[in-house]
Amino acid sequence: MEIPPVVIDRLPLYTRALASLEVQGREVISSQDLGTSLGVTPAQIRKDLSYFGRFGKQGRGYNVRKLLDELHRILGLDRQWRMALVGVGKLGRAILGYDGFRSQGFRIVEAFDVNPERVGRRVDNLTVRDATDLEPVLSKNPVDVGIVAVPAETAQDVIDVLIRCGVRAILNYAPIAARVPSGVYVKRIEPVLALQSMTYYLKNRPHAPIPTPRS
Amino acid sequence: MEIPPVVIDRLPLYTRALASLEVQGREVISSQDLGTSLGVTPAQIRKDLSYFGRFGKQGRGYNVRKLLDELHRILGLDRQWRMALVGVGKLGRAILGYDGFRSQGFRIVEAFDVNPERVGRRVDNLTVRDATDLEPVLSKNPVDVGIVAVPAETAQDVIDVLIRCGVRAILNYAPIAARVPSGVYVKRIEPVLALQSMTYYLKNRPHAPIPTPRS
DNA sequence: AAGTGTTTGTGCCCACAATTACAAACTGTT
DNA sequence: AACAGTTTGTAATTGTGGGCACAAACACTT
Ligand SMILES: NC(=O)c1ccc[n+]([C@@H]2O[C@H](COP(=O)([O-])OP(=O)(O)OC[C@H]3O[C@@H](n4cnc5c(N)ncnc54)[C@H](O)[C@@H]3O)[C@@H](O)[C@H]2O)c1
Ligand SMILES: NC(=O)c1ccc[n+]([C@@H]2O[C@H](COP(=O)([O-])OP(=O)(O)OC[C@H]3O[C@@H](n4cnc5c(N)ncnc54)[C@H](O)[C@@H]3O)[C@@H](O)[C@H]2O)c1
Numbered sequence: 022m023e024i025p026p027v028v029i030d031r032l033p034l035y036t037r038a039l040a041s042l043e044v045q046g047r048e049v050i051s052s053q054d055l056g057t058s059l060g061v062t063p064a065q066i067r068k069d070l071s072y073f074g075r076f077g078k079q080g081r082g083y084n085v086r087k088l089l090d091e092l093h094r095i096l097g098l099d100r101q102w103r104m105a106l107v108g109v110g111k112l113g114r115a116i117l118g119y120d121g122f123r124s125q126g127f128r129i130v131e132a133f134d135v136n137p138e139r140v141g142r143r144v145d146n147l148t149v150r151d152a153t154d155l156e157p158v159l160s161k162n163p164v165d166v167g168i169v170a171v172p173a174e175t176a177q178d179v180i181d182v183l184i185r186c187g188v189r190a191i192l193n194y195a196p197i198a199a200r201v202p203s204g205v206y207v208k209r210i211e212p213v214l215a216l217q218s219m220t221y222y223l224k225n226r227p228h229a230p231i232p233t234p235r236s
Numbered sequence: 237m238e239i240p241p242v243v244i245d246r247l248p249l250y251t252r253a254l255a256s257l258e259v260q261g262r263e264v265i266s267s268q269d270l271g272t273s274l275g276v277t278p279a280q281i282r283k284d285l286s287y288f289g290r291f292g293k294q295g296r297g298y299n300v301r302k303l304l305d306e307l308h309r310i311l312g313l314d315r316q317w318r319m320a321l322v323g324v325g326k327l328g329r330a331i332l333g334y335d336g337f338r339s340q341g342f343r344i345v346e347a348f349d350v351n352p353e354r355v356g357r358r359v360d361n362l363t364v365r366d367a368t369d370l371e372p373v374l375s376k377n378p379v380d381v382g383i384v385a386v387p388a389e390t391a392q393d394v395i396d397v398l399i400r401c402g403v404r405a406i407l408n409y410a411p412i413a414a415r416v417p418s419g420v421y422v423k424r425i426e427p428v429l430a431l432q433s434m435t436y437y438l439k440n441r442p443h444a445p446i447p448t449p450r451s
Numbered sequence: 452a453a454g455t456g457t458t459t460g461t462g463c464c465c466a467c468a469a470t471t472a473c474a475a476a477c478t479g480t481t
Numbered sequence: 482a483a484c485a486g487t488t489t490g491t492a493a494t495t496g497t498g499g500g501c502a503c504a505a506a507c508a509c510t511t
Contacts, residue, residue: 025498026433032433037411051458059413063458064500071460077457094449096432097439115330121411121428166431166440181489190434192427196252196336198274206437210432212407213336215249215423216381217311218241221404222421223380224312226404240468266488278488279470286490294489295477 032096034059035066041088051082098126100111100236104163105131105188107179109139109149112194117145118171127166131158152179159186166190173197180207237357243284246310249274250281254304266297273295313341320346320378320403322394323386324354324364331385342381345371367394374401381405388412393423 038059039182042050052063053198059066070076070088077083093099104122106113106129116122134140135152142149150158167183168193169176175194177194183191193199196214199207253274257265274281285291285303288310292298308314315436319337321328323346331337332344349355350367357364361419365373383396384391384406391410398406405421408414414422 027498029436030433032436032443033429036410036432037429038413053379053458060415062500064502065498067458067460067500068319075460077459078507080509081459082458095436096433097435100309102431102435102438108417111333115326118326122431125428125432127428127431165391166434173511190431190438192430192434198249198253206434208434210427211423211424212425213340213342214245214252214409215246216317216337216342216405217251217313217340218245218382219421219423220312220317221244221310221406223317223405234278242468268488277458277470279472280468282490283469283489290490293477294487295487297488401457 022072024072028072029096029206031061031065031069032062032092035069036089036092036096036098039085039092042085043089047085049082050085050088051157052077054082100126102127102166104129104166104168104192105133105155105159105164105183106170107133107152107155107183108169109136109144110170113170114144116197117147117166129168130164131162137142155182156186159183159188163187166192169193169195237287239287243287244311246276247307248279249276251304251307251311251313254307255299257300258304262300264297265300265303267292270298278284288363315341317342319344319381319383319407320370320374320379321383321385322348322367322370322398323384324349324359325352325385328385329359331383332362337440344383345379346377370394370397371401374398374403378402381407384408386410392420399442430445 032083035055038055039050052066053177055061056063056066067077067213070083076088076091090099104127106116108119109132113132113134114236117132120131132144132147132149133152134149139149139152151154163186165188167180167188167190168180171179173195176193177199178198180191180199180201184201184205189204191199191201192206192208192210194210196211199209201207250270253270254265261276267281269272270276271278271281282292286297291303291306291307305314318341321331324332324347328347328349332347339346344362347362347364348370351366354364355366378401380403380407381394381404384394384398386394388410389413391408392414395406395414395416397406399416399420404419405423406414406416407423407425409425411426414424416422
């Protein structure tokens with residue numbers, strides 16, 4: 022069956038909430054409670070999950086551990102994923118030092134840069150390699166995901182090389198509309214675009230603090 | 237008229253492409269050409285723009301400069317926006333050092349942290365203030381946008397304080413489902429969730445490089 | 452065992468976003 | 482001035498995703 026991409030995009034959200042519930046020792050959760058904590062309607066959650074099977078129990082709800090396992094399996098989170106970072110600048114170093122990837126099974130196993138000052142230096146248990154070695158290194162030892170944190174001007178070139186190396190998924194921090202062949206998945210991280218759409222709603226509004234009650 | 241949020245989300249994309257075209261000296265662009273460069277159908281672009289007016293000319297297309305001005309006006313990008321950063325850690329420093337915000341009219345005018353080691357130090361022309369001063373400082377000198385780059389555990393508290401200070405838009409880097417009253421806009425930057433949805437498509441696929449033609 | 456209260460899974464309907472299709476408007480050429 | 486070629490703006494159509502509502506299933510109490 023063909024599952025709508027929006028549904029797939031919501032599943033990690035459920036996964037994260039469930040992981041938090043499990044840590045809290047919660048054994049069962051209803052779509053109602055999960056929904057209110059996430060700002061999603063209960064029916065939405067139930068329908069999303071129903072694409073993949075029947076995981077709940079009427080009158081009780083969902084077993085937290087079981088549903089979490091199922092979602093991990095569905096999303097392919099029951100294994101480790103190898104990633105390569107390209108561009109070890111300010112952002113790249115923040116990414117390397119970020120624990121949130123590894124703790125979720127995403128391991129950065131290679132890092133590349135063109136700057137001779139950076140190449141060869143160790144950053145967070147990794148030696149920065151020369152970007153010219155990108156193709157030989159990744160061809161021999163493939164990765165699943167490429168993280169692009171280079172300036173906009175070189176981003177498309179980097180992406181082209183990554184794809185030649187068999188990378189099928191790209192996390193792109195550079196502000197460009199990347200062109201990729203079908204079968205390659207790109208997710209953009211675009212804080213500026215996010216800001217530029219919020220201002221639409223801010224404009225024409227009073228600037229003074231409004232004491233709004235918790236909705 | 238009520239404009240669909242998805243439409244608003246696409247406008248910054250058009251803005252960026254048009255800005256690039258203007259730099260290149262291009263004076264006119266058709267929805268066809270703009271669409272192919274962005275991976276959006278021409279009809280989609282025309283319909284999106286038609287919500288706001290008639291900016292094109294049959295037989296020619298859109299005047300790049302004029303359309304860019306219109307979009308700036310529509311999105312509220314014809315002014316400067318004041319932002320406050322909370323959390324000057326690894327990511328926060330990368331954000332402070334990033335030129336992409338300021339060049340688009342988004343100025344970070346305050347930075348806060350709880351760590352006594354950070355407080356008082358100058359980072360990129362800004363003195364890091366103590367997080368306890370957040371409320372007094374922002375109440376006296378309001379900002380439009382709050383950038384949250386603190387650990388997940390304290391993120392909701394920080395967001396609550398920002399809202400009390402009249403902040404109506406939040407750019408949230410912390411991996412939590414923030415709860416905000418209606419009238420406050422939140423955009424999440426979630427690289428981990430992005431990865432976790434891509435793996436759904438990667439799983440069950442051959443790992444070997446596939447020589448795919450440029451689509 | 453019966454009754455009350457919960458909660459899931461899903462068929463159905465509705466809203467709305469995307470696409471199609473075309474008349475109208477404009478350009479450039481002969 | 483006529484004509485061929487473009488391209489916009491939008492009416493109409495299609496498609497799809499979200500919410501509603503309810504039967505069925507289960508828990509818990511009396
Ligand atoms: N810093 C942020 O908070 C932030 C936020 C959003 C987006 N971005 C984007 O992320 C990218 C990086 O930003 P930054 O602030 O780290 O910039 P930066 O200049 O600090 O780092 C860029 C790094 O990429 C390296 N590089 C350049 N070309 C390369 C190539 N072909 N191969 C490998 N490495 C190469 C440079 O040597 C440099 O080290 C930019 O596209 C920027 O727009 C940054
Ligand atoms: N580093 C990344 O690439 C990255 C990527 C995505 C998301 N994030 C998220 O961004 C946040 C920050 O990540 P980081 O890597 O910079 O962590 P970090 O630990 O380097 O920085 C966090 C900073 O926040 C400060 N802080 C803590 N509580 C505070 C409070 N109440 N008020 C003000 N400041 C406070 C800390 O003193 C510290 O300086 C985290 O939520 C993380 O999950 C980081």
